[in-house]
Amino acid sequence: MPAPVAPQDLIQALQPLPMAPSAISELAPTVLQTKKTDNVIDNGTAAVGKEPTPLEAISHGAVMPGIPTFPSYTEHRKHILVHMAATFRYFARHGFTEGQSGHISVRDPEHHGYMWMNPLGVHFGLLTAGHMICMEIETGKIVGGGKPAQSLTANAAGYLIHSAIHKRRPGDIHAICHAHTDAGRAWSVFARPLDMLSQDICNFHNAHAVYASYGGIVFASDEGERIADALGARNKGAILMNHGLLTVGATVDEAGFMFGLLDRGCRHQLQVEAAAANGHLKKNIITDEEAAYNFKMASEENALYREAQPDLEYEFAMAGGEEVLAKGFDALQFFTSS
Incomplete structure (x- = not known):
């Protein structure tokens, strides 16, 4: 006769399996979510209360660069x-x-x-x-x-x-x-x-x-x-x-x-x-x-x-x-x- 299954083990077994990376949707919600304004970095320092720029809002980690400038x-x-x-x-x-x-x-x-x-x-x-x-x-x-x-x-x-x-x-x-x-x-x-x-x-x-x-x-x-x-x-x-x-x-x-x-x-x-x-x-x-x-x-x-x-x-x-x-x-x- 099989050994009884502990309740916590049964709960864990019923949890959904993690999805493969290829199955994870990358679609953003209809309304874009902005970052907390107290975490925005301005010239290397925290800018408390500053609304993030669109590139800051979309970048998770390093902020993507915008329009470049040139020396000539x-x-x-x-x-x-x-x-x-x-x-x-x-x-x-x-x-x-x-x-x-x-x-x-x-x-x-x-x-x-x-x-x-x-x-x-x-x-x-x-x-x-x-x-x-x-x-x-x-x-x-x-x-x-x-x-x-x-x-x-x-x-x-x-x-x-x-x-x-x-x-x-x-x-x-x-x-x-x-x-x-x-x-x-x-x-x-x-x-x-x-x-x-x-x-x-x-x-x-x-x-x-x-x-x-x-x-x-x-x-x-x-x-x-x-x-x-x-x-x-x-x-x-x-x-x-x-x-x-x-x-x-x-x-x-x-x-x-x-x-x-x-x-x-x-x-x-x-x-x-x-x-x-x-x-x-x-x-x-x-x-x-x-x-x-x-x-x-x-x-x-x-x-x-x-x-x-x-x-x-x-x-x-x-x-x-x-x-x-x-x-x-x-x-x-x-x-x-x-």
Whole structure:
């Protein structure tokens, strides 16, 4: 006859077994939890009562670094253009291409009246820092690049859109992304903003616009101005009806990450609308209060810079190293004095 089992042994036997690491969910709750404010470290000392930054709140242990600083404009410019090239390669990998359509611009860190854009007709997946063209924001004059000015060609419609936005918001916008994606174009025909259907899309809570008009291919400055009007003074993105998507950021990293997020948000919205079309399924939308908190904790420029790094580091690795995407940078020059 088996020996009797002690009550405490029976209780222990009934406890659930520990889950394998691969079975543990890493999804965060809808409302992000912040750390206790009395444990925040400021320059190596405790800052009692200070609210944690988004990067402090999300980091368990060492705080992840935000936007880097540089000892010279040349090094800063190289970082920007290399990350711009990596963002284009990310776009290519995710199918954000349509012939010669699509463009990214970044404001020069030294000459704030200049912006860098991609050349017309070069596939996003082939771009390096040395391909980029520098233009004067006010006039469109080509003022820099790796070839003689007369042999460089940028997208005319791109210049009209990007220059209008850069001129409107010189203080907070330093990068702009625009492309014609499948999901973006599909959702744009409804001329509706996105619902807050997921934690991630809350990065656009009260921060994306709809340009509910279509003025054809942008060959005149007034259409660029109308797109800038729709984007407004604080939005991070815009859905352009019958056209595509546009996002902005303090860095090209932020603008690129937000572009991918906006495209995925359009795809998710289309999927949800299709699933709910028969009227039997109810959409559960995140409340304004929860969405506003998520936006506050996840949409700060250093946090969004950091969000982009895994995808960009993957592009560096796939290209054979970050220096591969820096190809041609040393040959870039300004054709006119500032």
